[in-house]
Amino acid sequence: MKPKHQFQAEHVVSGYEHRRVVHGVSLSIPSNRISVIIGANACGKSTLLKTMARLLKPESGRITLDGKSTDQYPPKQLARIVGLLPQSPIVPEGISVADLIGRGRFPHQTWLGGWTKKDYEAVAEAMEIMKITELANHNIDELSGGQRQRVWIAMALAQQTDILFLDEPTTFLDITYQVEILDLLTDLNRKHGTTIVMVLHDINLSARYADYIFALREGTLIAEGEPSKVISSDLIKDVFGLECTVISDPVSGSPLIVPIGRHHVNV
Amino acid sequence: MNTTINTIMSGRRKRRRRYVLITTILSIISLVLCGLMLYLGNTIYTVEQIVRVLTGEQIKGASFAIETIRLPRMLAGLFAGFAFGLAGSVFQTMLRNPLANPNVLGITSGSSVAAVFCIVILHSNEFVIFIASVIAGLATVTVLYLLSIRKSFSLGRLILIGIGLDAMLGSVIAYLLRISSEYDISKAYRWLSGSLNGAQMEELPPLIITVVLCTPIIILLGKHLSMLELGEQAATSLGVHTDKTRIALILGTVCMIAVATATTGPIAFVAFLAGPIASRLVGIGYSTAVPGGLVGVILVLASDLIGQFAFETKFPVGVITGILGAPYLIYLLIRMNRKGDF
Numbered sequence: 001m002k003p004k005h006q007f008q009a010e011h012v013v014s015g016y017e018h019r020r021v022v023h024g025v026s027l028s029i030p031s032n033r034i035s036v037i038i039g040a041n042a043c044g045k046s047t048l049l050k051t052m053a054r055l056l057k058p059e060s061g062r063i064t065l066d067g068k069s070t071d072q073y074p075p076k077q078l079a080r081i082v083g084l085l086p087q088s089p090i091v092p093e094g095i096s097v098a099d100l101i102g103r104g105r106f107p108h109q110t111w112l113g114g115w116t117k118k119d120y121e122a123v124a125e126a127m128e129i130m131k132i133t134e135l136a137n138h139n140i141d142e143l144s145g146g147q148r149q150r151v152w153i154a155m156a157l158a159q160q161t162d163i164l165f166l167d168e169p170t171t172f173l174d175i176t177y178q179v180e181i182l183d184l185l186t187d188l189n190r191k192h193g194t195t196i197v198m199v200l201h202d203i204n205l206s207a208r209y210a211d212y213i214f215a216l217r218e219g220t221l222i223a224e225g226e227p228s229k230v231i232s233s234d235l236i237k238d239v240f241g242l243e244c245t246v247i248s249d250p251v252s253g254s255p256l257i258v259p260i261g262r263h264h265v266n267v
Numbered sequence: 268m269n270t271t272i273n274t275i276m277s278g279r280r281k282r283r284r285r286y287v288l289i290t291t292i293l294s295i296i297s298l299v300l301c302g303l304m305l306y307l308g309n310t311i312y313t314v315e316q317i318v319r320v321l322t323g324e325q326i327k328g329a330s331f332a333i334e335t336i337r338l339p340r341m342l343a344g345l346f347a348g349f350a351f352g353l354a355g356s357v358f359q360t361m362l363r364n365p366l367a368n369p370n371v372l373g374i375t376s377g378s379s380v381a382a383v384f385c386i387v388i389l390h391s392n393e394f395v396i397f398i399a400s401v402i403a404g405l406a407t408v409t410v411l412y413l414l415s416i417r418k419s420f421s422l423g424r425l426i427l428i429g430i431g432l433d434a435m436l437g438s439v440i441a442y443l444l445r446i447s448s449e450y451d452i453s454k455a456y457r458w459l460s461g462s463l464n465g466a467q468m469e470e471l472p473p474l475i476i477t478v479v480l481c482t483p484i485i486i487l488l489g490k491h492l493s494m495l496e497l498g499e500q501a502a503t504s505l506g507v508h509t510d511k512t513r514i515a516l517i518l519g520t521v522c523m524i525a526v527a528t529a530t531t532g533p534i535a536f537v538a539f540l541a542g543p544i545a546s547r548l549v550g551i552g553y554s555t556a557v558p559g560g561l562v563g564v565i566l567v568l569a570s571d572l573i574g575q576f577a578f579e580t581k582f583p584v585g586v587i588t589g590i591l592g593a594p595y596l597i598y599l600l601i602r603m604n605r606k607g608d609f
Contacts, residue, residue: 017417055500079506090363090498094550096282098275106494107506111487115279124271133271137278159505 001193002162004031005081007052011061014051021047023219024061029163032193034186036206039216040240045199046087046167048216052197053084053165079107083161087168089152091140097151098136101126104158126157130184146177153181157188164188166198170205178202182209203240207231208254215239231255286553293548293561297345300568304341305333307576335468343466343531344567344584346478350527352563354520355538356545356555357485361495361516362422365599368539369524372429375533376436377407378525379459382532383440386455387447393470396458397529404525407432408517420499420510461534461585463571470530477526481519482560488516489554535585536592537566543599566591 007029015021021044029035029052037045050056052063054070063070070078083104092100104126105119127133130150135143140151149169156164169185170178186209188194200206206213207227215223215230217239223230236244236257249256305317312320312329320326320333358372359365369375381403385391391399411432415425440459444452457464485492491512494502502509524538545558570587 050500053504055503075503075508076506079504082504084500084504086498086500086504089501090496092363092493092496096278098278099282103494103497104505106490109490111490120272120275121268123275124268127271127275128268133274136271136274137281165504 002032002195005162005195006031006064006066007082007163007195008064009048009052009061010064012048012051012058012063013060014047014056014058015044016047020059021219022051022058025216025219025221026061027214027221027224029195029197030212031195032189033211034189034196034209035198035212035214036210037197037199037214037216038203038206038239043216043239044219045216047219049084049165049167049197049199053082054078055084055086076107079159079161081161082163082165083156083159084165085152085156085167085169087171091148093141095140096136097132097138097140097143098123098127100140100151101155101158104155107159122158122160123154126154129157129188130154146173146180149173149177149181150184153184161194163195163197166196168199168201171201178205185209203231203236204249204256207256208249208252227254231257233257282550282553286549286558289549290558290561293545293558293565297561297564297568300565300572301341301345303572304344304568305337307572308332308337339466339468339471340463340571341568342468342471342475343463344571345564346471346474347463347527347531347534348537348564348567349482349560350474350478350523350563351534351537352541352545352566353482353485353556353560354524354527355540355563356542356559357492357516357520358538359542360492360555361513362425363496363498364422364426365539365543366603367422367426367429369521370533370536370539371433372408372411372426373432373434373436374404374407374411374429374521374524375528375538376433376440378404378528379533380436380439380443382458382529383443383447383455386458387443387451390451397470397473400529401522401525404528405521407436408521412514412517416510420513457583458532460583461532461588462583463531463567464583466531474526474530477522481523484519485516485556486554488512488519489556492516492556493554532585534567534570535589536596537563537588540566540588540592540595543595 009025009027012022012025013020025048037049039045047056051058065081101123102115102119105122109119127136130153132147132150132154135147140148143151153169170181173181182205185196189196210227213224213227213230214221215235222238223235231246233244233246236242243260244257245260246255246257310328310332316326316329317333320330355368358368378400381399382396385396385399411425411429414428415421444455447455491507494505494507495509495512499509541559541563542555545555545562549555549558566588567584570591571584574582574584574587
């Protein structure tokens with residue numbers, strides 16, 4: 001099982017050149033659990049995730065890992081504890097699946113050394129978890145969108161971090177693949193205890209797969225907690241500006257939101 | 268688990284074998300071309316005579332032809348070709364764009380402006396021209412990088428600014444040539460077209476030293492370079508200092524390019540062609556730096572031999588590489604356009 005870590009954002013203000021997006025967020029990531037950040041488009045959820053994964057420097061406030069600010073860790077050492085799957089990683093043209101996943105081993109390798117036994121084991125394990133072993137020597141260009149996404153996640157897994165951030169890992173995928181990816185991530189969390197933090201668009205899948213939810217509106221955190229406690233029609237109205245009814249998901253028992261809209265309303 | 272490991276291992280072994288094989292073949296071709304550069308000429312000497320001259324013996328006629336003409340020409344082509352090829356392929360990998368290239372981004376033009384200025388305005392000697400063009404190349408890349416980083420590094424911005432700089436510097440060259448005297452024009456043109464003609468032994472040490480010093484640094488950064496290919500975000504989250512890596516790679520490669528350009532003039536398209544040819548040959552997933560350098564050597568030496576011996580008139584090497592490179596540039600532009608890269 002992965003060790004426990006304390007990962008916190010303290011009064012984080014962050015954004016881009018001319019636009020501040022996150023306005024002072026403080027939160028603590030539950031260790032060894034799955035957390036999902038939800039919020040409307042442009043509410044700052046991706047920006048917050050990027051700031052936590054040190055792709056963006058916070059304007060003020062800080063991100064700490066086990067009490068120490070993350071920018072005080074040597075990058076490679078931090079990369080052995082915290083990993084991130086970006087929203088749209090760039091595929092080097094024509095690379096083989098195994099080689100690409102192997103790049104996730106970078107923080108564990110020396111400058112010139114080749115692959116060690118541990119590297120092979122980590123890559124093989126990542127491929128087995130993502131169920132893509134038969135693709136090992138395929139060219140990445142030959143794969144479908146769903147397969148590619150599994151390869152990317154496998155790369156992040158080969159990094160063998162205790163904490164894994166994923167920026168919309170299911171975007172652009174069919175519903176079947178969305179569920180499959182979320183199931184695989186849950187396996188990873190339940191079997192290995194990997195702390196997972198992700199941004200998801202689908203509220204119902206978030207409510208089902210998350211142990212813990214962070215709800216963001218206009219760059220501030222307005223609610224957090226277990227899905228069954230925080231997801232309510234009031235919260236959804238607040239976060240997304242959407243009228244809805246919340247019922248119990250007949251499959252999982254988690255909250256399920258049913259949007260109301262202006263048409264087709266029978267009640 | 269073990270079967271998976273075996274599959275991965277056998278795949279990697281296969282790719283590795285191909286890489287080693289291709290690199291060996293490229294090295295052999297380069298060596299053969301080096302040999303031909305010493306062998307071919309107005310007078311053909313025997314291999315034995317050539318070896319004797321190279322080991323320091325004085326042979327009437329042969330010593331002069333080989334030591335003062337053919338050997339410097341061969342070494343200039345060898346080291347400049349390697350520098351252009353290696354630097355070009357590193358740039359293309361680092362910037363993830365086959366068009367991203369010292370020639371296209373104005374670095375070569377920066378060196379050229381300085382050289383032409385020294386030739387037509389200051390009437391400087393060779394040494395001053397050399398120093399000025401190296402400094403100008405490095406200055407151009409510094410300006411280019413500073414303009415393109417702003418708050419965070421942007422690839423698109425770098426390429427656009429580079430193309431802009433190149434056009435601007437190109438017009439400066441045109442202006443300098445316009446106001447220069449007839450005698451200087453031909454000297455400037457000779458510099459601009461890139462040539463191994465008149466390479467002299469005492470001009471070569473800076474180039475050789477630069478290549479010998481910079482190549483290991485770039486090889487050492489090979490793994491970091493392949494991480495940059497995954498994009499800024501993935502590389503950063505995998506623990507790569509992206510800015511430092513990029514600056515180190517740019518410094519190393521631009522030093523090589525600037526010194527090679529100052530020695531032979533800008534040999535057209537070598538830096539641009541070598542990378543894509545090398546990556547086509549070795550397959551992807553491997554650093555194309557060294558194979559790219561070797562392809563550069565082959566392009567320069569083969570083109571120089573063609574320029575010297577294939578036609579009735581002799582052509583400088585840059586003319587031949589230009590003829591080879593231009594169609595490829597057009598092909599690349601058409602292909603990128605079809606793929607919607609623009």
